[in-house]
Amino acid sequence: MPFDPVAxxxxxxxxxxxxDFEAIDDFFADDATYxxxxxxxxxxxxxIMAAFRxxxxxxxxxxxxxxxxxxxSARAARAVWSLRATSATTGCPLVRQGEETITFNDQGKVTNVDVTDF
Known part of the structure; x- marks a missing residue:
């Protein structure tokens, strides 16, 4: 079955x-970039995981x-997203929209994430 970067x-x-930090960690290749x-x-x-945490x-x-x-491409997907969150420190809301291109290697591990905010 061919690799499906969208899935x-x-x-x-x-x-x-x-x-799920364990699962997030498992997605990334050792030499991934973000x-x-x-x-x-x-x-x-x-x-990358330290930044996520x-x-x-x-x-x-x-x-x-x-x-x-x-x-x-055969190993990359582009996602358009929006998010809402609240700062634990200030209580201020965070609202973002953007896109990211996620590139995977032959083992299905993330090798690069390139994020652009709108």
Whole structure:
């Protein structure tokens, strides 16, 4: 059965939504990269997971929704999303919309996430 990057991206977002850090960690390749205007560039699963843990400690109530996930290549999908969350520190709401391209390797592990906020 051929790899389906749309299904893989949907599963990836589902474990993030569940705050299942073990499953999130398992999605990333050891040498994965993650880039976003909000967090800059991260390299390696350990740095990416540390950033995820910091973010979700600050925004533990995040609710995200994909309005579109589409295949862009045999190993990549583009997701358009929106999210709402509340800062645990300030109580201020966070509302974001954007897109990300998620690239997977031959083992189905995430090798790159490139996030752009709208």
């Amino acid at each position: 893989a991206a949907a599963r990836f977002h589902a474990v993030i939504g569940d705050l 880039s976003s205007g909000k967090v800059g560039g991260l390299k390696g699963r350990a740095d 910091r973010y979700f400690a600050e925004y533990p109530d995040q609710v995200a929704e994909d309005s579109l996930i589409e295949q862009v």
